[in-house]
Amino acid sequence: MASDNSFDVVSKVEIQEVKNAIDQASKEIHTRFDLKDSKSKIELEGSESIQLASASEHTLKAVIEILSQKLVKRGVSLKNLEYEKIEPAANSSVRQKVKLVQGIPSEKAKQIVALVKESKKKAQASIQGDTVRIVSKDRDTLQEIMGMLRAKDFGVALQFTNYRSN
Incomplete structure (x- = not known):
């Protein structure tokens, strides 16, 4: 009997890389001339979100740009960031929360399963929590998927991840 091969499709954000990017962005913000007195801050709140604060919307956009550059350099995809709306804070400053999306949302997982089924390849896709497992007897089929x-x-x-060939 032929054995099954499988792999998992996941969507993860490496928290340590996010911390490193925040540290680098904070250093740049405090040394840049145009942002020196803007009271801009970037803080990681647990492993779910980043809190951004600045004196105005204009400087907040500059802070977001710097953070985005640092995240990309550290290999963190910007697709895993969900920006909430900008809200006013004390002393006429503004803040914004950025959620870190971990795992594949169920509607996206369903799209992945549907795509695998539509491809007519000899493979099965199943949703397991916030991951999708793809199983096939043929390794080449898994590579094509x-x-x-x-x-x-x-x-x-x-x-x-979790590529297994038995």
């Missing part, structure tokens, strides 16, 4: 998933944009960054 990985390529197909990379080519399509689901709105979240996808990683392929």
Whole structure:
């Protein structure tokens, strides 16, 4: 009997890389001439969100740009960030919360499963919590499915983990 091969499709944010990017962005904000007295701050709140604060919306946008550059350099996809609306804070300053999206949302997982079924390849896809497991007897089929998933944009960054060939 032929054995099954499988891999998991996940969407994770590496928290340590986010911390490093925040540290680098904070250093740049405190040394940049145009942002020196803007009272801008970037703080990581647990492992779910980042709190941004600044003197005005204009400087907040500059802070977001700096943070985005640092995150990309550290290999964190910007697709896993969900920006909430800008809200006023004390002393006419503004703040914004940025959620870190962990896991594949159920509607995106359903789209992935549907795409695998529509491809007519000999593979099964199943949703397991916030991951999708793809199983097939043929390794080449799994490689083709990985390529197909990379080519399509689901709105979240996808990683392929737990590759098993028995």
